Amino acid sequence: MTLLYKVLTEVEWEVSQRVGEIETALDARDGYVHLSSAHQLPLTLARYFDGHETVVLLAVDRTRLGDSLVFEPSPPRTGTFPHVYGPLLVADVAQHWRLTRQAFELPEHVMLARSEEHTSELQSPCNLVCRLLLEKK
Numbered sequence: 579m580t581l582l583y584k585v586l587t588e589v590e591w592e593v594s595q596r597v598g599e600i601e602t603a604l605d606a607r608d609g610y611v612h613l614s615s616a617h618q619l620p621l622t623l624a625r626y627f628d629g630h631e632t633v634v635l636l637a638v639d640r641t642r643l644g645d646s647l648v649f650e651p652s653p654p655r656t657g658t659f660p661h662v663y664g665p666l667l668v669a670d671v672a673q674h675w676r677l678t679r680q681a682f683e684l685p686e687h688v689m690l691a692r693s694e695e696h697t698s699e700l701q702s703p704c705n706l707v708c709r710l711l712l713e714k715k
Contacts, residue, residue, distance in 0.1 A: 579639045579641070579672070580639070580640045581616070581638065581640065581672065581688070582613040582614065582615060582637075582638050582640050582647075583613060583614045583615070583616065583619055583635060583636060583637055583688070584600060584611070584612070584613050584614070584635075584636040584666070585614070585619070585622055585626070585627060585633050585634070585635055585636075586600070586602060586633065586634045586636065587602075587627075587630060587633060587634070588632055588633070588634055588676070590602050590634075591634040591636075591674070594668055595668055598667060598668050598669070599665050599667055599668065600636070600666040600667070600668060600671075601665075601666070604626075609663075610661040610663045611661065611662035611666045612659070612661060613647075613660040613661065613662060614660070615659075615660065616688050618657075618659065619635075619688070623677075630679070631678065631679045632676060632677065632678050632679065633676075634675070634676055634677070635675045635676075635677055635688075636671045636673075636674045637671065637673040637674065637688070638670050638671055638672060639670070639672050642670045643662055643666075643670070646662050646663050646664035647660060647661070647662055648660075648661050648662075648663060
């Protein structure tokens with residue numbers, strides 16, 4: 579199973595669980611659901627969740643997304659990013675974690691995952707990078 583990840587605030591996750599579908603204000607504005615691969619998570623956390631004390635990390639099996647999943651550029655960042663054009667259902671979530679600012683420490687198996695786009699890179703340095711970016715305050 580190849581996993582992709584969605585980071586939400588706790589309030590966004592509570593709303594998503596009530597309605598059965600995951601869509602943030604940013605997703606609604608952009609017209610697609612933003613996801614991240616394991617190696618993209620540290621920068622996603624640093625860039626979009628810097629002011630949050632806690633967030634919720636969702637893992638989604640990419641095979642459940644079918645043709646609605648598209649990898650495309652997202653300037654000014656380099657590389658391609660997973661976007662879902664269509665509903666992302668709570669039922670599509672394979673696992674979720676509550677991360678605290680203490681370190682926004684990502685689950686170990688997520689850090690050790692290999693990215694499909696970068697199969698030669700182990701993702702274990704992400705934990706250190708994430709801590710450095712988020713604890714700079």
